[in-house]
Amino acid sequence: MAKRIVNFNPGPAALPLSVLEQIRDEFLDYRGTGMSIIEISHRSKQFEETLNGAVQRTKRLLDLGDDFHVAFIQGGASLHFSMAPMNLALEGKPLDYINTGTWSTKAIKEAKILSKDVRVIASSEEKDFSYIPKSFPVDGNASYLHITSNNTIKGTQWADFPKAGQVPLACDMSSDIMSRPFDPKPFGLIYAGAQKNLGPAGSAMVIIRKDMLDRVPANLPSMLKYTTFTKENSLYNTPACFVIYTINLVLRWLEETVGGLRNMEKINREKADILYGFIDRSGFYRGTAEKDSRSLMNVTFRLPSEELEKKFLAEASNAGLGGLKGHRSVGGCRASIYNAIGVDEVRKLVDFMADFQKKEG
Ligand SMILES: Cc1ncc(COP(=O)(O)O)c(C=O)c1O
Numbered sequence: 258m259a260k261r262i263v264n265f266n267p268g269p270a271a272l273p274l275s276v277l278e279q280i281r282d283e284f285l286d287y288r289g290t291g292m293s294i295i296e297i298s299h300r301s302k303q304f305e306e307t308l309n310g311a312v313q314r315t316k317r318l319l320d321l322g323d324d325f326h327v328a329f330i331q332g333g334a335s336l337h338f339s340m341a342p343m344n345l346a347l348e349g350k351p352l353d354y355i356n357t358g359t360w361s362t363k364a365i366k367e368a369k370i371l372s373k374d375v376r377v378i379a380s381s382e383e384k385d386f387s388y389i390p391k392s393f394p395v396d397g398n399a400s401y402l403h404i405t406s407n408n409t410i411k412g413t414q415w416a417d418f419p420k421a422g423q424v425p426l427a428c429d430m431s432s433d434i435m436s437r438p439f440d441p442k443p444f445g446l447i448y449a450g451a452q453k454n455l456g457p458a459g460s461a462m463v464i465i466r467k468d469m470l471d472r473v474p475a476n477l478p479s480m481l482k483y484t485t486f487t488k489e490n491s492l493y494n495t496p497a498c499f500v501i502y503t504i505n506l507v508l509r510w511l512e513e514t515v516g517g518l519r520n521m522e523k524i525n526r527e528k529a530d531i532l533y534g535f536i537d538r539s540g541f542y543r544g545t546a547e548k549d550s551r552s553l554m555n556v557t558f559r560l561p562s563e564e565l566e567k568k569f570l571a572e573a574s575n576a577g578l579g580g581l582k583g584h585r586s587v588g589g590c591r592a593s594i595y596n597a598i599g600v601d602e603v604r605k606l607v608d609f610m611a612d613f614q615k616k617e618g
Contacts, residue, residue: 263602266580267409267555268432268453271597275514276506294502299495307502308491314508318518321441321464328463328486329496329504334360334431334450337461338367341427341446344473344483346373346400353399355419356380357389358408359586360429368403378402386411388547395421400472401445402426407433409453410584412557412591413550418443425469433554434462435511436596437522445469453554454596456503460496511596521596528594528603529553535607541618542610545589559589566590569613576609 264271287294288303297304312327321327330336341364342352351374354365358381368375379393386408395402402421407414409432418426418439425445434449441447445466452458465483473484485493491501515521533551536542536558545557560566566589573581583589594603 262577262579263598263605264579265592265594265598265606267584267591267593268450269458270453270580270593270595272456272503272507273510273514273597276503276510279506280503295499297498299492299498304498304502305492307505308496311501311505311508312490314505314512315462315464318435318508318511319441319464320438324467325441326463326465326467326470326487328465328483329460329491329501330463330486331460331497333458334429334448334461335363337429337446337448337463338364339371340481340483341401341403341448342368342371342373342375343477343481345425345427345446345469347472350374350398350400351376351396352401352403353378353396353424354403355390355393355405356382356386357405357413358386358411359584360408360410360431361403361405364403364405364429381413384547386413387545387550389413389415389550393419395419395424397422397424399424403428405429407431407436407552407554409555409593410557410587410591412544412546412552412555414552414554416549425466431461432593432595433552435508435518435521436525436554438518451500451504453593454507456500456507458500460500460504462504515596524600525553525594525596528598528600529556531600531603531607532556532592532594535610539610539614539618541614545587554593554595556592556594557583557587557589558591563588565617568617572613573606573609578606578609 284293290297315327346352352368353376356377379390381388381390402424406428426443427446430447431450432453435454447464449462451460470484473482479485536544543559560569570582581590581592583591
């Protein structure tokens, strides 16, 4: 029996155990082919069924209907910091961004490198990105409004998405995709690195509204055009087969075991309530995000001193609770409680935190 820990890593992150077990069980002989999933052709019937399974499950889970394409594109979420402006900028219409942290800042930087007319219409930088901006002007003339739905490093999340009227939202949903239901219609583009709520690293999931494809300039290199991937059902070249296969299994778990995104959200809220509730009552631990901007996925907190934080992380690790160190750029602690982390695992963390406080507080 493999010895496993409770894995609070921010990404790559914990995946459902039943999915890992299925991968193990069928790794040497995928559905009677006598080959591993990583050894068969991406054009084989078996792989195409897997790919189509992942696409259809995404459409069902997010209630996308026929207005959207789902594609898998290698290069991670970061590639879309460039692909979004390259593909979706309209002549004479600025690109609007809301800056809520490191990843938004990177998206803004790439759009500027491309010499686009970039406007940052709101930012929470002056308060160290500890909140989600609430009021800002939305200009109906923008090509799109870009947001980061969940800020993995600072532990903030959009509770409700901004209303931008006819302006399509372009959204980096890397760290909270599939964690809750939402209305997809205002979104022109959603992209998410796979390695948190979807599967292993190596691909991004891209959801693009069909009307956005009319914007794609003809003179982009093929691999940088969204249309290349939507026209060929992600099979223009060899896709990240193992990633897509795993995503299909994770999405099946979401549909069949969890029972869809409404249930997933309930569980995610319960986990976050347990952890934030404990932190707020403790008088020892301190949450770093403003309360109304708190992330249900990444819970960031500090202890009274850096010395105690070091001790906390070391003892947590000894107790089988891993991945709790804050991002290297901010320090402190962070518990990433993505979909695959259960309520019981959060309780284990809270019990440990209570014991640590008793001893050190
Ligand atoms: C919100 C967000 N966007 C983008 C990225 C970068 O993703 P990738 O490494 O797939 O490029 C991350 C990685 O953690 C992230 O959390």
